[in-house]
Amino acid sequence: MSEAPSVDTAAHGIATGSRAVAVSDMPDALRQDVRLLGELLGTVLVESGGEDLLADVERLRELTIRAYTESGTEAFDEAVAFVDSLSLDRGEELARAFTCYFHLVNLAEEFHRIRVLREREDDPTPRAPEDSLAGTIAALREELGEEETRRRVAELEFRPVLTAHPTEARRRAVAACIRRISDLLAERDDPRLTKRALAENRRQLIAEIDTLWRTSPLRLDKPSPLDEVRTAMGVFDETLFTVLPKVYRAVDDLLAEDPDVPHRPVAPAFVRLGSWIGADRDGNPNVTHTITRAAAGIAAEHVLLGLERVATRIGRSLTLDAATTPPSPELDALWNRQRRMAEELTADIAGRSPDEPYRRVMLTIAERIAATRKRDADLAYGSPEELLDDLRVVQDSLAASDPRRAYGDLQSLIWQVETYGFHLAELEVRQHSAVHAKTLAEIDAGGPLSDMSEEVIETFRAIAAVQRRHGVLAARRYIVSFTQDAQDIANVYRLAEIALGTPEDVPVIDAIPLFETFADLQASTDVLDQMLELPQVQARLAQTERRMEVMLGYSDSSKDVGPVSATLALYDAQSRIAEWARRNDITLTLFHGRGGALGRGGGPANRAVLAQPPGSVDGRFKLTEQGEVIFARYGDPVIASRHIEQVAAATLLQATPSIEKRNSDAAREFADVAARLDEASRERFYQLVRAEGFPQWFATVTPQEEVGWLAIGSRPARRGLSVESLEDLRAIPWVFAWTQARINLTGWFGLGTALAAVGDLERLREAYHRWPLFATMIDNVEMSLAKTDTRIAKLYLALGDREDLSQLVLEELELTREWIVRITGQERLLAGHRVLGRAVQLRSPYVDALSLIQLRALRALRAGDADDATDAKLRRVMLLSVNGVAAGLQNTG
Structure with a gap:
């Protein structure tokens, strides 16, 4: 986090332990990015808090790395003692420093993923991955034939529905800063950059990292539902609006006999967006009928503005002379209708577009889209279908003499209208x-x-x-x-x-x-x-x-x-x-x-x-x-394309x-295994959650109550006023609280007992290789377990006074871990998942540091003997640590 050697030391420390991944497993380009960002963050910390701040950060980091890789408890005990010795102000600075580090590592890994995807596209002899559309369509053709493949693609539907469930712990200001840093990091991959340009890039990087450090990661107030709507609009504006036509184009190229020859596209606009944001009122009194109407209006404004800009751009570029590209009678008829509808407007456009029939028609179409947005009844389109009719008249006329223009950008606009209509995303109440x-x-x-x-x-x-x-x-x-x-x-x-x-x-x-x-x-x-x-x-x-x-x-x-x-x-x-x-x-x-x-x-x-x-x-x-899933999957155009492609490919292949x-x-073959897993796991789960006093114990051994303080969503964390019953607790804080306690109980509890009840290891290994549902469950639980930490978990469980329930959790944790490793045949968790294992193990020691800071604040808050000023500081440290752990683990609720 300070100088380049310290980052390598971190990687080396992780690599030397039995739980660790080798340094060589990290690609050189990624390692260089992490080293650079860590070095610049170290510089910012020294400038802000002096060498003492960086020394404390490095001390805690070194202890948690040792504790993570060593079998004994000496380093872990030292780390606990060190955190307990810090002032609250220093604890807050360390929490912010480690959170900044996570944001930087996350963006470096995201950018490296984009780098890999782009390199794969540039490969002169690419082999289509099985989970790609190219691989899937090839498999469909082989199994079903060309005609059936085209029919299935024509009927494909993918409907992602954006929701405002409060699991994104980052502020929008922080997210914007992260995006700027990511863009600067991407610039450094340009081989044309001179030494002077690289130096300027480095200056801008450190300025943005300094901004990230100085920007409070905590929202002061909960966002309103309309704030949540506007956040979602950012994803639409920056990625989804332009990404989807490119995905459709890729599908169309795969179906074409020769994608280089202009042809009428056959790929459907198969994505339809939905949204609960501003419409989901189940337990959220902040979502009212007024909010729902406003949400629809905001979405319509964004999509109509996007369509207007594209239509204008296309219109300005269609400077095709009537002599070289004659209009069809249908295009002439459309122009005449436009003239009757708006004589002054069309006269002005015609004056600027002499003998350019396509340009004048498209520019008038753009004006009609603008009128739709402004609610100008005389000129507005009555429906998206009416707009599509006009666009297809233009397309059909162009196709007769210039098919390349007919099926290029104009087709992308048609796909956008088919996908988004005039409403962008369907509001689902x-x-x-x-x-x-x-x-x-x-x-x-x-x-x-x-x-x-x-x-x-x-x-x-x-x-x-x-x-x-x-x-x-x-x-x-x-x-x-x-x-x-x-x-x-x-x-x-x-x-x-x-x-x-x-x-x-x-x-x-x-x-x-x-x-x-x-x-x-x-x-x-x-x-x-x-x-x-x-x-x-x-x-x-x-x-x-x-x-x-x-x-x-x-x-x-x-x-x-x-x-x-x-x-x-x-x-x-x-x-x-x-x-x-x-x-x-x-x-x-x-x-x-x-x-x-x-x-x-x-x-x-x-x-x-x-x-x-x-x-x-x-x-x-x-x-x-x-x-956080919305931004992880759709926040970057390259990653969004890949995600949509993977889901579409799986949807086609599944049937x-x-x-x-x-x-x-x-x-059928493993029905008996399923029955045993169901019975044994449920009995074990009931043994825990139906124990007398469990809801109160859960609220004590996790930061369940404190998670509710975070201003990360407009929705209340629970339906009632207490945790007398888990039925009143929403599923998201239930998951979020166990995650913060580093137990992740909601992802795995009961599986160890269920696997032991089956008992037949060879039968379970056979199920893992031949039963997709079971394999997916095992792999997901393996990831969940890799993000748990028994030592941290014990400290949280010690906050309660129920040794019986604590032992139940720890025994099930160990039993589940043991059976997962045996079934997968690996020597440790995630050994067979190189990239994921590297990501988890790179972060885990640093998450441990934040967890220890959180525990210290939590114990003091629970003691209830602090004055008002100290209590306010404890609450801030608590929330900063929650924010940081969420960034480190990369999934919350």
Whole structure:
């Protein structure tokens, strides 16, 4: 973190231990980047706090590296004692220093990933990876033939839904600074840079790292829902708007006989964005009908402005003379319609575009998009379809004499309109079924409505208003949390009718059941059978060619029965729902409510897709993307392209006969193993969470209460006012708290006991190699365990007074670790995952340092004997450490 040798010393220290990865395993380019950034951070620390600050940082870093790599406890005990000896002010400085280091390492690794992806693209003899679209389409052609491959690609759907669940611990100001540093780091790869340019780049780098150090990592106030909307818009503006047409182009090139010959594209615009941000009101009183309408308006403003700019750019470039590129009669007719619509405007454009029919038509189209954004009724487009009709007239006319221009940038614009419409992302309203029931009870009682019920009614009016302003596709999905009966769905339609009064005013609504708990997953098909009898559902099926969506919750099911039983219950539910859809001639889309952390269904999305039951994907995949996951997957154009490509490839591949047969055969062959895992893991999980006093103990041995202080989201951390019951605690802080305590219990607890109950190592190894669901679960748990730390965990568990529960956790941790290593056949965790292992082991000693700082603050806060000034400092140190651990572990909730 100071001079170059110290960074190598860190790498060497990690490399010498039995738990470590070799220094040579880090690519030279990445090692040089980490060395440079660490050296510059060291310089900033000296300039800010003097040599003593850097010395303290280096002392703690050296102790935690030794403690991580040595088998004894001497270095760890020294590290604890050193942290306890620090002043609170120094503790805060160290917490900030290690957090800055994590941000720098994270961005260096992200940039190296981008570097590798670009090098792969530039490889003159590339071999398409199996998880790429090129590899997948080649495999589809071999197994299914050209015609079936094209049909499946044409029907492909990927629906990422952005949510504002509070798991992104970074401030926007910090994220912006990190992006600037990343851009400067990328500049250094340019071989054309002179020595003077490199020196200037270094000066700018140190200035930005100094800014990162001096910028408070903590938000002073919780963001409002509209703040969260605007944050998401940044991802759209910077990456998604331009990335998706490039992905479609890549697919089209793969399908073309000769991609270098201009041709009418056949690749579909297969991505549709959804958003819960500003629409998800389940337990979040800050999301109101006013917020939902405003969120829709903000999104529309961004997409229309983007479309306007692209159309203007294309129009200005289409300086094609009528003599060389004659317009079609349809283009002339379009121009005449435009002239009648806006004589003064078109006269001005025509004056600037003499004998350039394509330029004048496209510039008028751009003006009409602008008018749509400004709500100029005389000139505005009535719908995206109307705009698409105009663009295709231009395209068809161009194609007759200039197909290269017809199918170039203009086709990208068409794809953008097809993807985003005029609304950008469909707002999906979510509300708890109990809220609907309470509202209807108040209405039926005939008295005045409570504020909550008034808001429910206004929500439906807001949906109607959004549809009138931005189109039906802007907001028609209504997700019912904790759906336990078909009546929960019927209530949504009844409330919509009550809110709007007359049938013609009622908005189009697709009520989507969300099955979350273990019991609800088991009852899902019974509820779906009842839903089919509802007249409103029957009407929507008739209008949508029998398309239906069903959502599955990963978070609450895992909190309900533990990660192992939840994984198996979700697989079983998907299998039964897919079979139910087939019986009822329904085109099913399963919506996966997955989080970033493993305790909430996290992990590599493409592997999760390939492990799904037969018939449950069928070319359509929808999932929630939240918090830090949004920026990790979509924050950079290269990484976003790769992520979308991987998910699309897996979605196409999952429904092939070979993959479906593999999954169904494995499910049958290992059904007995699944049953034993389910029974044993659930019993073990219940032994812990159903123990008397467990909720209070959990709140004591983790920073559960303190996590709620973080201003990282508009949503409250729990539904009630206490932790008397885990049912009132939201799944995200449940996961976040265990992660901060370095126990990660939500990702693995119960698996060790379940594997031991099966007992047959060879049978389990066979399952690992032949059963995709089991292999994915084992690999995800392996990653979760690699981020745990028994020594740190013991210190957190010591905060409570329940030795029985602490021993239960530690015994299960050791048992799970032992069985994972035996099943994978590796000498240690993550030995078979080189890149991931390197990332975890590079960070772990530094996370340990922050954990020790957090523990010191937590103990003092729990003692409750500090004066107001000291208490304020303790709280700040606590929150800084939470922020830093989140940055180091790279997933929170």
